[in-house]
Amino acid sequence: MSDDRRLDVLRAIVQDYVRTSEPVGSKALLERHELGVSAATVRNDMALLEDEGLITAPHTSAGRVPTDAGYRLFVDRLSSVKPLTRAERTAIQRFLDGAVDLDDVVARTTRLLSSLTHQVAVMQYPSLSRSTVRHVELVPVGGGRLMIVLIVNTGRVEQRVVDVGRDLADAEDLVADLRSRVNAEVAGLALTAAPTRMAAVVDAVDPLDRPVAESVAAALGEALQEETEERVVLSGTANLARVGSDFPTSLSLVLDALEEHVVLLRLMGGLTAGDGEHVAVSIGAENAYVPLQTTSVVTSRYGVAGGLGVVGPTRMDYPQAMASVRAVARYVAEILDG
Template sequence: MSGAGDRKQAVLRAIVADYIALQEPVASKTLVQRHNLAVSSATIRNDMAALEREGFIEQQHSSSGRVPTEKGYRAFVDALHEVKPLSAPERRAILGFLESGTDLEDVLRRSVQLLAQLTNQAAVVQLPTLEVSRVKHCEVVALSPTRLLLVLITDSGRVDQRNVELAAELCDSEVRLLRDTLNGVLVGATMAEASASLARLSAGAPVAIRDAVERATAVLIDTLVERSSDRILIAGAANLSMSNGAHGSDLRSVIAALEEQVVVLKLLAGAQELERINVRIGREMEDEEFSRAAVVSTAYGTAEALGGLGVVGPTHMDYPGTIQKVATVARYISRILRGE
């Protein structure tokens, strides 16, 4: 906060903390009673007047106390040099819940459910994108003589399934040959890298499976390359409608916007680095729907970021607690991915 003294910063922190806790405008008398600021009410009133002139707090009514502005919340968040870690029992409970997941998607589904419960806000997570994941294996399963299931497994643990309709029946040996032919160009490559090889694959395939190869590669290219999109999991959107006071109605547009996958991906756009928490508040976000919301996000992954996760809530959210929980869950997802 430019030009502000330590005491003014302490007063601002106290106002933000009290407003987050009580959801009521904060008066100077309340600050004296609740915080050890070691100055008189008159001094605090002078500090509050200065903070209001500088745009960190505002008075909604002439006779009311003060509430933080977006600028005030930003100063509060920027001053959070350290966030108290969760207790050992809390960390063990989170890790145990996540480790019970059967695969990566189940782990991520558990993650958003857990974050929504821990923060009482909406939680979002992005499944690993195929742009950075490399294919580990492509399994081909015969569902019927003329229908196949392609199961694509990546090194990040992502699993995608696609059906392929055949013009003619394939025997078991031909299904295995198709699997080996597809894996020959897929394994170790991203879908984008393999797309050119997939397009040429049918021309050199054995005659017996050439039509099946052509149909399988068309499905892979169409649904996993040309129309590849990041998948999003969301939990706890209803929590936003139960936000205290008038803020619940303010967040109705946020609830509606969360149904749009592109919008959610934009919310997670800042989550590109492991161990780095990104906080965006109100009009810092591009979309008008989120002008009364805040987003705390980070990335998860192994050696590099594979996706983002975060929490969406009102601007008066508990920033220290939310940052702590988002960071912890992301760290444990990364540990699970690394097999630690």
Template sequence: MDERRAKVLRAVVESFIDNAQPVGSQAVLEAAHLDVSPATIRNDLAALEASGFLMQPHTSAGRVPTEAGYRHFVDGLGPGTLEGSEIRQVRAFFAHAQGQIEELLSDTSRLLSDLTEYAAMVVAPSIDRDTIRSAQLVDLGGGRLLLVLVMSSGAVERAYVDVYGHPNLVAAASGAAVGSASGVLSDALVGKSHSVVHAARATGDPATDALVGAALAALTSDETAPRELYVGGTSNITGQFEAVSSLRSVLSVLEEQLLVVSLLRSLVDRGLSVAIGSESGVAPLAECSVVVAPYQVDGETVGSVGLLGPTRMDYSKALAAVHTVSRRLSASLGESEPSHAAVSTASPLRD
């Protein structure tokens, strides 16, 4: 594509993103600031349509971008940043972020949606990659015990140990066996993956071994499995799809946790930061684009943050927001303070 037609295509994409209306030759001429005739612009629009970058929804109407047109536009974007007020908003959020990692990830999804007005998604650290840094059995009193795990991602997981209905456990929970069981659990769990069914050495003390067994049973219960996906701002996309059926399809996808988690992980693994329309491989998202970036703990990618919106989304803003928030989230979970320099908005993620 020559330079002039690239400018024409860019003008069509930017105008359609702003107005959601087919773009005519006069609008392109004014937006692209080209010193050519309207007839030349019309010829360029026809050529871009013939090449598959634009389409004409109705006879005599202007043009709108195709997936190929959006892809060419996105691949040509330069570095982008958030506005100063938005950067300060992100800084303030992470400077005051408190609570457990689950709360942080949920709040981060809402922050990202507030910045962009698209639906935001945060994939939690995979339990398959997470390891246990510390394990402690805590006596809450009244025969209540709590197994507390600190994960390598910074997550804190809890499992209540049910001792009622088991006379030997009730007696053990009120004695020194709790401390002994806590030590055995620490030896058995630290450095191991949460997803593995753990065994622990037998001590020969019935009370200690009974508590250890009950704690391991509580740990492997489905009720203690952490959430994998946090979605924020679904209400922000309700007005961005003309067809109610399209909106319903998008919202149904966002309710499918496994599908969304698999999609974001697949995009990160493929080195993509933008999937446009059918590039996602998810049919109900044919009219959507997904923007994603990974976040890291101790130099290892453990999760991802993403945005979902219509294909006519503001890509430069979405990419800048996703990359800024992902880097800040990485810093909050343990990495060094990130730079606030401009971030790259090209579709491949480079090391």
């Protein structure tokens, strides 16, 4: 059997099984695909594919289904990821462009990915550890209270209100000077490096004003410290219930695993390499976390700040999922980097 014909038969089996969820026989292959060979040749090719561990018989019927190894070969031999149509790309852009803030971007992205792929969509919030400071705003809010607003390059905003121990009603110049000094030191700096640079701000102000500067430095440090824990958002878990036959004994385990955000973050971190042009696919037993070994995970990175992707059964429309994940990652990166 030639490699090209073997791949043609395997590709046809994968496509039919993904579409119908029914084991695929040689007769169906000949009816649905122009393979250009006889029924006997297709049966022989299927037997050889089974010997190679690429397809298997789920029961005593004549039909065969792909194995994890079969899906892997199918994905690896995709000549390219088929781009979405112009209409699909326009719809994605319009939907995401309507977002009003970072939370809305994340919520819209997961809903969109779930809708496009009919899988569970997962998105990691932009990682502060890989982000930079865009701007720090200081706003007196009455008495001795000062609001400190940290704006990150990804659009993420954190704020704290602190009591600086003195009335700021007549301290506009002090607040303006601190704002200027803080941004001069930390704007454009990696968030992980910002706290140490605040020491220079404290040292540079008049000794009488240092308690205020120390309060600002402490609040910024707390904001960064509290946000070191990464966050993920899910959408479309109900899609798994619609394909419950793909998880005859493991659906509850998969759902439990999806609730463990630490697991998802590790999974995303391990798979999201490169940028929005690169799509990573982990199939079945390739997933290190046992409860997810009946699933496949398709992910990509948006910019350098985080990852997004979909989780679903191994009987997944891989070309569609990969194209959708790649396209959405591109648009999210444009929005957050813009």
